[in-house]
Amino acid sequence: MSGSPVRRTPHGAAGKLPRVGNGSLAERTTRALLEAIMERRFPGDRLPNEPDLAAQLGVSRTTIRTALQTLERLGVVSRAPARGTQIRPHVGRESILLHRLVGFRGLLEANHDEVRVEQRFEVREHPTPAGMAALGIGADTPMVVHDKVIFADGRPAVHLVQEVPLDFVAEETRRRLVAGRRFDPPDTIFEFSQSWPGRKIDHSLVELVPAVVPQSAGFRLDMAPGTPYLVMREVHYAASNEAVAYSEETVDDSFIRFRMVRTR
Structure with a gap:
């Protein structure tokens, strides 16, 4: 048996998001956004616009759009043309879909x-x-x-x-x-x-x-x-x-x- 301890990172730490890198890009981008959401890194429970997210994560707007659509389908965010992407703060990690x-x-x-x-x-x-x-x-x-x-x-x-x-x-x-x-x-x-x-x-x-x-x-x-x-x-x-x-x-x-x- 092997043991690997992990400690929680502080919540609410605002700042730039880490670049995603290579691999299954849409899925990794979804994970990066979800982790940032769960750590409450977006002030006012609102995500930046797609170009800003794409620049911070180092991916294309198409990849960002795919990731946001996944998070919307999972019930983590809601999206509307007039108000952008809003986080549903009552949805936590315990959601079985996550x-x-x-x-x-x-x-x-x-x-x-x-x-x-x-x-x-x-x-x-x-x-x-x-x-x-x-x-x-x-x-x-x-x-x-x-x-x-x-x-x-x-x-x-x-x-x-x-x-x-x-x-x-x-x-x-x-x-x-x-x-x-x-x-x-x-x-x-x-x-x-x-x-x-x-x-x-x-x-x-x-x-x-x-x-x-x-x-x-x-x-x-x-x-x-x-x-x-x-x-x-x-x-x-x-x-x-x-x-x-x-x-x-x-x-x-x-x-x-x-x-x-x-x-x-």
């Missing part, structure tokens, strides 16, 4: 001083029964499994198990994992999927399932037997509608309470 962008670590960092991760990334010979059913694969399919516990102020808050068929990941990643060499996974499975040839995650089907802590040993969160908790089950799909990964996240909802934003 989970893809900020991840569980980002959700916890909003309210806790220290967030750290203990994780194991390995190849297993077989999928779990749930993963096999969700992905429609055989019991003999080798899997890449990411087992991760996220701690908030010293207490386990979230336990994630994410699995993807070994053949789906990039060749270099496969070689490293099969050889037992060190591999530092990205924060979210959505980022990890950027490197899967032809199988980048396009959308996910999310199921929130209420459960109760069992009497048996092995439960990874610090909760008494019989305590209610939430399980988030996600089947992740490529743009071709092929199921490419399965995630199961156990959440102590005393740390995270999800909200859904509905827009017209």
Whole structure:
């Protein structure tokens, strides 16, 4: 297991936005804007105009427009010709639609001083029964499994198990994992999927399932037997509608309470 502590950055620090750089530009620009919004870096809950944002982030106006459209669709901002782009201040990181962008670590960092991760990334010979059913694969399919516990102020808050068929990941990643060499996974499975040839995650089907802590040993969160908790089950799909990964996240909802934003 490896641990990586993260501390929150101060909120409300006004100033220029960092340049985005290269890569999946529209998505990275969306993340940069969202992080600035969550840190309350825009006075009056209003974003600058598109040319100013493009100049600060070092991207084109077209990329800025795409990012703003994504944030509007997620319910983070509202846009109108007469009044520009206005932030909806009541929409926080706990919105389930933002989970893809900020991840569980980002959700916890909003309210806790220290967030750290203990994780194991390995190849297993077989999928779990749930993963096999969700992905429609055989019991003999080798899997890449990411087992991760996220701690908030010293207490386990979230336990994630994410699995993807070994053949789906990039060749270099496969070689490293099969050889037992060190591999530092990205924060979210959505980022990890950027490197899967032809199988980048396009959308996910999310199921929130209420459960109760069992009497048996092995439960990874610090909760008494019989305590209610939430399980988030996600089947992740490529743009071709092929199921490419399965995630199961156990959440102590005393740390995270999800909200859904509905827009017209």
